[in-house]
Amino acid sequence: MQQILSTSLSLALGCVFTMQAYADLTVVSHGGANKTAQVKAFYEPYTQKTGTRIIADEFNGEMAKVKVQVDTGSVSWDVVEMEMPELARACDDGMLEKIGQQPAISKLATELLPGAVQPCGVGFFVWSTVLAYNADKLKTAPTGWVDFWDVVKFPGKRSLRKGAMYTLEFALMADGVEPKDIYTVLSTREGQDRAFAKLDKIKPYIQWWEAGAQPPQYLASGDVVMSSAYNGRIAAVQNESNLRVVWSGGIYDMDAYAIPKGVRNPEEGIRFIQSVLQTDAQKAFAQQIAYGPVNRAAVPLVDAARRSNMPTDEANLAHQVAMNASFWADHGEQLEQRFNAWAVKQ
Template identity: 40%
Template structure:
């Protein structure tokens, strides 16, 4: 019954049937959705005349799986986290990617050499590098604020409610780094039962002071409302709140977990040709550089990097706010998509059981 309810809700919420000359993109909303609208959707429609529509989800992987399994696919392109895309591709829920549709770099570099390593897979192509890191309200800690991942778990030195994404991914890695595991050894440790126990033992320390978030827009709001003093978050959401809205948020990059977000076509998409045109357009050099004008996510093409300049305010240099900035990579972890493609179900079952205890 529960699965039927989830399926029914997903299909009802995303029943936006596309026409022959429309591309419906299922994405994450908020400031990220705005960056896609300005950099991809509006220019694509202006150039091709093909209408574009965006539909939001807390995590697009969930409704896509429901749509394809029910043979009722109402979107044409989906934005996914890398590990989810690999898993859905393995399950046959995404169309194979025709790599020949990818445009060469603006500098003439062949597409497959221009994208960052691993950015193009059997079913998807990356657009951005994003990270989960944490941020705090600097009015709560005006002097000597937190600077490390260990500080996030230190309630004695930094009292107050925390927030983390409701799920195992990234939280377990952050917990181990907070407990002293070097970034390069996290997945070796987490692949063992003892390592999983160690991560949950760290989470136990903050469990009673934790608020769990599910949508990317929630962490900045929780901080702004004073419900928490610090929260893990997508780095671009914190940037948008701090720079665009003037919120007193400070980002802590130590222990960040970064990965690709990708575009893919769900199996059975009704407008395959238009969807392919959109992906070609959206993953071009200039478009990926343009997206960085609106949010601090790094473009997944080498040729886009030199074109990244100022934020839309015309004065803020975007480079230092990117997860890939050299200063932000001191103790950073690249999310292991193979690890999560293999263990996502198992570790989230453990996580959900832990929440109930």
């Protein structure tokens, strides 16, 4: 019976599956508007096509939760959404299946944005961390991170993600480093010291955020005058608020799907990921939330109004910086430790 089930599960995407074997697939996202978009664009269509029931779980990127499952041999998460630096580190640590070499995935590489296919995962959308503000609360619109640090011209609290990633890059941009030179500068001890010294100047004015839903809440309530934020979180509430995005100085990245090592049914996870990368699914996701497709054929199919809010829109992309996942895989642990120690100091 097990052999029959394994054979049935190896069928190509598009075959009709019954509800019998491995009927549940747990897919873990980062929640919020992103999760809602994934449910509509990915989970529900996949269930309708295959009969496989998607269990939608979520987490805040705590890789320890993946590690304990792998280390104890009790993997309950089939497919997990990860940011690219976390993906690289988890892959190096042997926590993930090597799905990038699977034919079903590798053959799609030429259809996707460069860098989407990684050894242990596949990027499935492009997103940006940007400067956001409430136009109802500010008389003058900020134009970039220099303004974010200007507490005289823009008095009041501002919010940054509680972590080294993105925060250090923004600090260097505010200190005059050209976007193209950010990671060159940040890779040196002098550059890191410079970033923390710049953060010192704004520390009393910072209200930290840790979950993606918090920046739009802080901005809408007037708790802060500006915030770093995920562009999709801001776009999701723009119909009911006057929150706006400054693309200049934004950092764009991909979120990837990965499969934890030792999962009971990696083939089903691969089929799900393959379905997510198809043109129609990519278009549907971008229509739900203002994140950019990794499938290049899907980009021009998205409504023009929606594209203007996407990080992959040509006009928006020109003023942003690509996240250097390799830098954060190499330096992330040390810089996060330093950041945490700095954050608790009075």
